[in-house]
Amino acid sequence: MALTRIVEHSGEPPETLTSRELVRVASVPSSHVYIRHLTPDAATGYPVVRLADPDPDDTRRSAVSRWWPPAMLDPRWVHEHASEFDLFHLQFGFDARTPDELRALTAALREEGKPFVYTVHDLRNPHHADRREHDAQLDVLIPAADALVTLTPGAAAEIERRWKRTAHVLPHPHVVDLPTMRAVQAARRAGRRPADEVAVAAPGAAAAAVAGEFRIGVHVKSLRASMNPLPVVAALVDAVAAIPGARLQVDGHSDVLLDTGKRFDPALAGFLRAAERRGELELRVHDFFTDAELWAYLASLDVSVLPYRFGTHSGWLEACHDLGTAVIAPDCGYYADQGPVFSYHHDERGLDAGSLVAAVRAAAFAAPASPASIDERVRQRDEVAAAHLELYRGLLG
Template identity: 45%
Template sequence: MLRVASVPASHVYVRHLSDPRGRDGVSRLPDPAPADGRTVPGGWWPPMMLEPGWVSDNHALFDVFHVHFGFDAIDADVLTAVMQELKSQHKPLVYTVHDLRNPHHRDPEAHILQQDVLIAAADTLITLTPGAAQEIRRRWDKDATVLPHPHVLGRQHIEARRPPTDRFVVGVHVKSLRANMDPVPVLESLTEITAKLPGAELSIDIHDEVFSPDSHWFSPKIGDTVRDFARHDHVRVTEHPYFSDDELWDYLSSLSASVLPYRFGTHSGWLEACYDLGTAVIAPTCGFYNQQRPCHQFTFTEHEFDETSLRVAVESLHAEWLSGVDPPRSTWHQRRTERQMLAAAHRHIYERVSA
């Protein structure tokens, strides 16, 4: 049995890298619980495995160290110390490059420094799309194995019938207005676009913590701007706490199309969930979303927004909706087969770096 210290282990991406039949011969250590109880849903924040000393104290428990997420707030010099511990204990490092640009950081510099450390130390790199692999090659002169994102939802939701509707619902969830989001110009355009389409409505969701002065995400000016879109008869604005998983799946299933208002980014678990549920996605041209799963695109980057491309994407999906054409959707057979492939591929990588 190959023992892997994954950072983190409880994230859905990592959990779905294992063989669904348990035949991959890989055991992943559970996430160590923080002593002061600081966690997020899933229980993996902050990642104790990336604290100096953890590797030295626990090196006998694992064969391979695999980093995915969770190093956002860790200084590059601290990461360097952890990498040195791995080297001194002769433990190989695998790093999956999910984000070439951290969606939570307006300034990319910290993430660049963190990745400089991780990529230099890694025995093997993995990423999700050919475009990301090409960018890794260009920036760091290292190759990355391309492996797709596993399913996000379980079989029950993937095989469930979508709820019937007579409305073409375009959804934008602005969440808590994280750094890579710029929803207002997108919402202004979508309000105009959907007003002209028969049976169309615009659904806007926002986390209520945006309006709480005690919240880190307090942003009343933009929040009030989002609220104001409700003055249009065909626009619905909903404020609510974070969805539970089931609430999120119900929300995504209620949409005909989900528009991602990201100025920068790389890959998306949200896109994967929509693919599992049969909800169309209109993704920005930043990042490599269109290489990840089938989706429509509109031109949206830190420096450019082309409203015409957004209009074309929405009108195209609306025409398909009127014609009864369903968006691409995963099947459980496809996802299960893909997951078996991912488990075998990761097992092979772990064996190779451990040799």
């Protein structure tokens, strides 16, 4: 059969492509939004096929939306399915694998003659309070990879410094779906409340609009190890009190903020309830947002504060850029490399509260954040897809 190849950076016209030229990728995972957006928006003819995520309970079936734990990380899967893929691309999902298990995986790929690509999303695992386990995993994966990809120049420099390996730097594609981006951005241009454009599918996720209000949001989620929200929120209470029209909204999941939750944090919950009673913030406790609810929530904010004390990159930050929500991000990790942020100092040694207050003031008195250009996001997505295709073909000779 014939397919049409996308136009790549050379600007050459499309050419026909036979099925023998298709690149079959065992992608771990394949159903995650980041990996889905490694395919061009107009995907007709893109010659990369990613295997569906196997069902973790029955690897003969596709998992569709359930991909964890990834069955493809088992060396037995590699040997049993070697005829079905040309190249193995690991993104994430290996948290529960020991270094020895990852070593066995890379050995199986070498035995089967399959090139191994690893995209280094996290140089520090946001779920691990102790970095040693993730470092040991990286000490296996990064030297074993035939090619490395990462998202920012800062992360690439760290990879070079720690492992003497060069990583291809390819930016994070958009996170929010393009129709939602178009609707929210059209609302902003028309002077309408952007959260209303997605709130129909997400009732109650967005705050009520108040004229002249500047809404600052912090979401503590389920309190992953990388978060240190209590001093961040305390500093934000002081910052908001000094800015006319500013409102602080704190969201968190039920498992952390309700005393019946499995991960209940009494110190954090107690502080937030007391601050709510004093009228210093609005507290919203709920379960996980759907995508539509998350987009409505982010679109309802003027600025989202990331309360991280360590980390590397952020899909949350990318979603904010897609929707035109400003971001206040810590200077740990490489968040400022991803896109425009207001930075403050926060790492495992502690928070510089003054720098956070200054970041809030800068965000409050700056011009409203400009959402990422949809045309630019589509172009970026196409270029990232073309770069992956070029990388894959180079490894396959």
